[in-house]
Amino acid sequence: MNQPLGVDRPPVTYDPLDPKVTANPYPHYAQLRADAPVHWLDSMQGFVVSRWDDVTAVLKDGKTYSSSRFWPALLGEYDPVPEVPPMISLDPPGHMRIRKLANSAFVPSRVGALQEKIVSVANELIDVIFEKHGKSGEFDFVWEFSALFPVSVVADVIGVNLERRVDFKHWVDDLLSAGNRAAYGPERLAEIERSSKAIRAYFEDIYDQRLAEPREDLISGFIQAEVNGEKLTRSEVLNLAILLLIGGVETTTNLLGITFVHFKRNPDALAAVRENPERIPTVLEEVLRFDGPVQMLFRHTMRDTELAGTAIPQGSLVLPLLGSANHDERKFENSESFRWDRDPKEIMSFGQGPHFCLGSFLSRMEARTALQILLARFEELLPISDEVQWMDSYFARGPKTLPVRFKAR
Numbered sequence: 001m002n003q004p005l006g007v008d009r010p011p012v013t014y015d016p017l018d019p020k021v022t023a024n025p026y027p028h029y030a031q032l033r034a035d036a037p038v039h040w041l042d043s044m045q046g047f048v049v050s051r052w053d054d055v056t057a058v059l060k061d062g063k064t065y066s067s068s069r070f071w072p073a074l075l076g077e078y079d080p081v082p083e084v085p086p087m088i089s090l091d092p093p094g095h096m097r098i099r100k101l102a103n104s105a106f107v108p109s110r111v112g113a114l115q116e117k118i119v120s121v122a123n124e125l126i127d128v129i130f131e132k133h134g135k136s137g138e139f140d141f142v143w144e145f146s147a148l149f150p151v152s153v154v155a156d157v158i159g160v161n162l163e164r165r166v167d168f169k170h171w172v173d174d175l176l177s178a179g180n181r182a183a184y185g186p187e188r189l190a191e192i193e194r195s196s197k198a199i200r201a202y203f204e205d206i207y208d209q210r211l212a213e214p215r216e217d218l219i220s221g222f223i224q225a226e227v228n229g230e231k232l233t234r235s236e237v238l239n240l241a242i243l244l245l246i247g248g249v250e251t252t253t254n255l256l257g258i259t260f261v262h263f264k265r266n267p268d269a270l271a272a273v274r275e276n277p278e279r280i281p282t283v284l285e286e287v288l289r290f291d292g293p294v295q296m297l298f299r300h301t302m303r304d305t306e307l308a309g310t311a312i313p314q315g316s317l318v319l320p321l322l323g324s325a326n327h328d329e330r331k332f333e334n335s336e337s338f339r340w341d342r343d344p345k346e347i348m349s350f351g352q353g354p355h356f357c358l359g360s361f362l363s364r365m366e367a368r369t370a371l372q373i374l375l376a377r378f379e380e381l382l383p384i385s386d387e388v389q390w391m392d393s394y395f396a397r398g399p400k401t402l403p404v405r406f407k408a409r
Contacts, residue, residue, distance in 0.1 A: 012036055016296070016394035017043045017183040023390050025295065029324035030336065038310035043182070046317030047310070048296075052328040052348065054308050055320040058299055059353040065299035065318055073298040073317060074395055078178040078192050080200035081239040114153060118366055121152040122373040135408040138384065142257050142402045143169075145374075150252035150366055151245075158244055159206060159217030167202075169253070171195040172246050173400070177392040203238045218244065244359075252363045254293035254391075254398025255284070256370060261399060262287055262338060264383045269340035273375060280371050283340045284364065285347065288326075290338045292349035294357075295323040295397050322348045323397070380407035 012035070014028035015021050021028055032039055032050035039048050049055050058065045071079055071086050125145050133139050147169040155162045174195035181189060206219055214220040222237045232240070263270040269286075273279050299318040304311070312318065325348040329335045332344065350357035357363075374381060384403045391400040 010035075012039055014039075014048065015041070015043050017180055019392070022394045022397075023388075025323060025394075026327055026336070029321060029327055032321070033324060033328060038308045038312070041319070044317065044319065046319050047307075047312055048319045048321055049307065050321050050324040050328075051308070052325040052331040055322065055325040055348060056352055057307065058318060058320045059297070059351055062353065064302055064305050066302050067299060069300045069317075070298040073300075075175060075178045075196075076181055078175065078181070078196045080175070080196045080203075080242060081235055084233065084235040084239055086239045086243045114157070114362070115365070115369070117156075118153050118369045119373065121149060122370050123377075125149060125152070126373070126377050129406075130408055133406075136380075136406060138403055138405050140401055141260060141381075141383070141404045142253070142399055146253045146256040146370075146402075149256070149370055150363075151249045153366060154248045154362075157218060158241065158248065159210060159215060159219035160241075160245065161206075164202065167198070168245060168249065171199040171202075172250055173391055173393075175199070175246070176250065176396045179395050180392055199242060200238070203241050206241070207234060207237060247357065247359050248362065250396055250398075251293050251357070251359065252366045254396060255287065255363060255367050257399040257402050258291050258293060258397070259284065259287045259367070259371065260381070260383060260402065260404065261388055262291065264386060266338050266340065269338070270382075272340055273371065277372050277375060279340070280368050281364070282343050284367055284371070285344055286338060286340055286342045288349040289332070289342070289344050289347045290326070291397070292323055292326060292347075293397055294349065294351075294395065296321050296395055297351060322351065377409055378406050379409045380405065 010031070012028075012031060013021070014025065014032055016025070029050055032048060037049070037051045037054060039050070040046075041048050049058055068085065072082075125148055129139055129144055132144075139145075143166075148165055151160075151165045151168055152162060155165070160168070174192045177188075178192050178196075181192070184192075207223070210217070210220045210223055214224060219237065219241050222232055222240055225232060269283050273283055296319050299320065301312050301314050301316045301318060304314050306312065325331070327335045332342075350360040381404055384405050388402070389400045391398050
């Protein structure tokens, strides 16, 4: 599809259900951009979109490319709250009713007030690492720092119990891996089902507690809030709370892990920020561009349309590849190279259009502050191996585990 007559092209190798592809999707993205920028994918029964301009067109045209089936496409039967669509699956103008409430968690003034908490949590986690492992040695960066850090920051804000933070990580990882459900056997699917039920049961219990005794947290606020004279239903509150936990935790967790993967692979970037920590925001923007924590989104066509010369029928699944758009050579010079000082002015990592990620400001601030503190307190902190075990998801990207060698200052 989409090839000139008489021109032989190698078969497209991109298949998001293949773990070898998701471990390093970028060469496959490059082939898509060159030979099949809008390509029908049998394994997903949908069209993947790989170039910057085409991804932008999809994300900004909500009337043609609807978000209404986003969550069902990703989670399928493992959606913990299937009876109502989450904010991420609502199209304008309807999604504004819920987004206005969610925005209250992520406005810059509220996020800025978390700065002291962010510093405190980062230092506390590092103190625990030193107490457990001494002043030098090895630990798992994901499970002992990056997976615990963002949820510890926002736990009080959302209204969840900090002592369950390891459970949150397991539940969210399993939920996001549900996108690969077609490739899994019964045992893995049973694990995902257990996590879906567990996160639902947890938030049902929190809802009941806050309904009886409201607190100064978002879940209490969602229960009490009125939008256009109507209160949110129980299911809408559960859905919104779960979505905010996933969005507010997973992106930062993965961004921090990915950053240290690239510090290992690009020692010049690590040297640059050690020499001058003010370069951290610049390095983070390149990490977000080069190897972002969200790789794709889900849309469905509301009418017959055409994109990059390819006809797309009404009702089709369309998968805009954020990770590929961020590598588009038409947008970025030397796009396949990691350049810590690139300072890209525009990236696709948090999406575009009406569903632009409302947690982008918080995620950047958390990652920036965490890196400043980690670099200040560790003389050495690098992954032990160049080999990375990536999480089981084509939607979200991050190390599943990341053993590091460290030395305290």
